[in-house]
């Protein structure tokens with residue numbers, strides 16, 4: 001089952017500068033975490049039941065560095081919160097969606113995450129996210 005929009009991921013050049021901008025809007029960063037597996041450093045902002053995830057590259061070959069080089073800063077992905085990510089991935093695969101991750105990986109906050117290619121989701125990089 002899809003429960004909610006878990007978070008929106010935003011690619012930024014400099015995390016500290018971006019935090020100032022987003023906190024200037026009246027929001028508050030709750031955690032800063034490095035996720036080496038994804039080559040990112042992320043600042044998490046809780047907004048109601050959902051979150052905003054500011055993402056800074058930690059290496060030149062990070063997906064975030066590549067994205068910013070091609071498109072500049074901006075919305076990078078949308079994450080849907082699901083209750084059984086393995087089952088959901090299987091369903092999407094059977095339906096013909098192009099999975100980037102066939103099996104979940106571990107993302108920020110220890111969540112199970114998996115990405116679906118933007119070419120099969122109307123130009124949007126989609127993340128499935130399960131928090132237990």
Ligand SMILES: C[C@@H](C(=O)O)C(=O)SCCNC(=O)CCNC(=O)[C@H](O)C(C)(C)COP(=O)(O)OP(=O)(O)OC[C@H]1O[C@@H](n2cnc3c(N)ncnc32)[C@H](O)[C@@H]1OP(=O)(O)O
Nearest residue numbers: 009035038040063064076100107108113115118123124125
């Ligand atoms: C911490 C964690 C968490 O949530 O817990 C995270 O967020 S980690 C967040 C960082 N990790 C990730 O993003 C992992 C999943 N991402 C990936 O595997 C990659 O970035 C891909 C999405 C497969 C793109 O990589 P690739 O090397 O193919 O790049 P590319 O530049 O050649 O892109 C191929 C085509 O996809 C488009 N494209 C690339 N990234 C896109 C994005 N974020 N949104 C929409 N379209 C995108 C490009 O413009 C291009 O289209 P054209 O061909 O039309 O020009």
